[in-house]
Amino acid sequence: MQTGDTYNRGGLIAFVFSMSFSLLFFVYIALIHPGVDLKEVPDEARVEVSATASSGAIETLDVSKIEKMWVPNEKVIAYGQGIFKTNCSACHGEKGMGDGPAGKSLVPPPRNLVEGKWKQGGTSQELFKTLQTGIPGSSMVAFKSLPAKDRWALVQFIRSITKNKSADDAKKLDTFGPTGE
Ligand code: HEC
Numbered sequence: 001m002q003t004g005d006t007y008n009r010g011g012l013i014a015f016v017f018s019m020s021f022s023l024l025f026f027v028y029i030a031l032i033h034p035g036v037d038l039k040e041v042p043d044e045a046r047v048e049v050s051a052t053a054s055s056g057a058i059e060t061l062d063v064s065k066i067e068k069m070w071v072p073n074e075k076v077i078a079y080g081q082g083i084f085k086t087n088c089s090a091c092h093g094e095k096g097m098g099d100g101p102a103g104k105s106l107v108p109p110p111r112n113l114v115e116g117k118w119k120q121g122g123t124s125q126e127l128f129k130t131l132q133t134g135i136p137g138s139s140m141v142a143f144k145s146l147p148a149k150d151r152w153a154l155v156q157f158i159r160s161i162t163k164n165k166s167a168d169d170a171k172k173l174d175t176f177g178p179t180g181e
Contacts, residue, residue, distance in 0.1 A: 069152030070124050070177050080157030083150050096161050106139050114161050122166040125176050127155045148180050
């Protein structure tokens with residue numbers, strides 16, 4: 001019997017081999033592998049991320065601090081866009097072009113809010129009233145369930161995207177505004 005056979009030489013070699021392999025693999029993962037780079041994330045996924053980021057910003061807008069929700073304000077428009085996405089885009093489309101998936105089979109069809117004439121007028125006050133009462137005989141229902149401040153934000157958003165903006169009378173709005181609450 002040779003001394004070499006007193007221990008399992010094949011086993012030792014296999015052990016040393018597998019240990020060094022794991023060690024090399026560890027070194028590779030820890031030090032050499034580049035990992036996942038955000039720059040490699042496909043565009044669609046990044047749009048999602050920025051949409052979440054901007055909706056995060058929307059949530060942080062404290063409308064209770066804004067007294068005159070009808071006075072044009074970039075932050076209110078962005079806030080209104082978020083509300084529009086949730087409540088209106090199914091029919092009116094994300095950009096208000098009247099092409100939302102739920103609006104396809106409606107008669108009359110949802111209005112393209114960017115182009116075309118208003119049935120009930122395009123001043124802030126008139127748009128606000130449309131949201132308050134809806135349009136009888138159509139699937140445009142009243143949105144009185146939304147807080148008045150949210151409806152004002154919607155009015156601002158619509159006026160920011162439409163090509164048919166009717167001029168507002170600021171003084172009249174200041175008297176009408178608080179009564180809309
Ligand atoms: C269930 C589908 C539906 C939803 C949801 C909806 N609308 Fe409408 N909307 C319509 C339809 C249909 C019309 C067109 C009615 C007509 O032509 O008589 C319309 C018309 C309008 C008009 C045009 C009024 C005018 O004077 O021409 C405005 C403004 C409007 N919607 C805003 C909104 C806003 C803001 C929301 C979300 C709070 C909303 N809509 C949600 C279906 C919808």
